[in-house]
Amino acid sequence: MPLVPSYIKKLNSYKPGKPISEVERELGLKEVIKLASNENPLGPSPKAKKAIQDCLIDIHRYPDASGHALREKLAKMFNIKISNVVLGSGSEGIMSTIMRTFLLNDDEIISSSNSFIGFKVLANASGRKIHWVPMKDHRYDLLRLVDHINDYTKIIYIANPDNPMGTYVTKEEFDAFYKHVPERVLIILDEAYFEYANHSEDYPDSMTYRYDNVITLRSFSKAYGLGGVRIGYGFAHSDLISNLMKVKVPFEPSSLAQAAAFSALDDKDFLSKSLLLNRDGFEFLTKQFQKLKVKYIDSVTNFITTRWDSTEQAILITQRLLEHGIIVRHLASFGWPNYVRISIGLKEENQKLINCMNKIL
Ligand SMILES: Cc1ncc(COP(=O)(O)O)c(C=O)c1O
Structure with missing residues (x-):
């Protein structure tokens, strides 16, 4: 064909x-x-289930394309501005928007081999050159990722914690790695399992230090039990977010997903x-x-x-x-x-x- x-x-x-x-x-x-x-x-989450039921009467209407209520709630919760928050159909939806927003012809991607398969699918479909760097002892080998940075590097993806290994990059490791990454390179920190990992003392909760070239992705699919409705969120510098908002599928996520996530946060x-x-x-x-x-x-x-x-x-x-x-x-x-x-x-x-x-x- x-x-x-x-x-x-x-x-x-x-x-x-x-x-x-x-x-x-x-x-x-x-x-x-x-x-x-x-x-x-x-x-x-029972509160999310109830929110979906309450919302059914309005499903002939399109959703709020800006996701205002949920973004505002997340912004308040994490003490940032609404202009720093983006929503998507799952965190994978946001990953897909990131690929379409930032990748140009010769841009390259770096990540760990055999990490999250959803990212691998999107990266391969982008048609860009990808450096898949082997893990060491079932963990991301961040300093070896750094070895692959060149003039064409645009995105580095880190699942923290990783799926399918369940291991995580420590704060110390991330800080040492970050020093070597030029500002023109976007780091995607995928924190889909954040709620579970956050009790580990040396886990780097990326919300406590915000860098201009880091986008944090989180999900309602795991700890909130909403995998089927497809909703996730991302935090980043407002310049990055405003461009993602231009590229995202306009009515994503659905009204049911937005309502469910809004109430799940109260649960x-x-x-x-x-x-x-x-x-x-x-x-x-x-x-x-x-x-x-x-x-x-x-x-x-x-x-x-x-x-x-x-x-x-x-x-x-x-x-x-x-x-x-x-x-x-x-x-x-x-x-x-x-x-x-x-x-x-x-x-x-x-x-x-x-x-x-x-x-x-
Ligand atoms: C590391 C990682 N990131 C993202 C996702 C997908 O999350 P979502 O359902 O929000 O797209 C998963 C799901 O298994 C995952 O393991």
């Missing part, structure tokens, strides 16, 4: 984890647990329940993994990535768990063929996972 640029032809479409309904149908199972996509096992109860459940789940699962001699990467997120001795073993454990009605994520397509990512679930889901692993192993 001559219409399609060669760099697009080369791409493969993103394959998400299997949905529950598909596994139930294929394997004839009644009860399937999904621990594959780092979703909030408690479901959505402090739900947020603390979610974080507590996650912390307990992490403690339980890691203790059990140690007992079962399952190797795992220490994580500050809502998932734990396990490490197997071979690709065959990783495939086998994924398959056997599926047969028991538990969906986990084998990370071959992420570039980690010996690894399986497991989202932290409800107490009883975690227990069932461990019971099944016990049987299988």
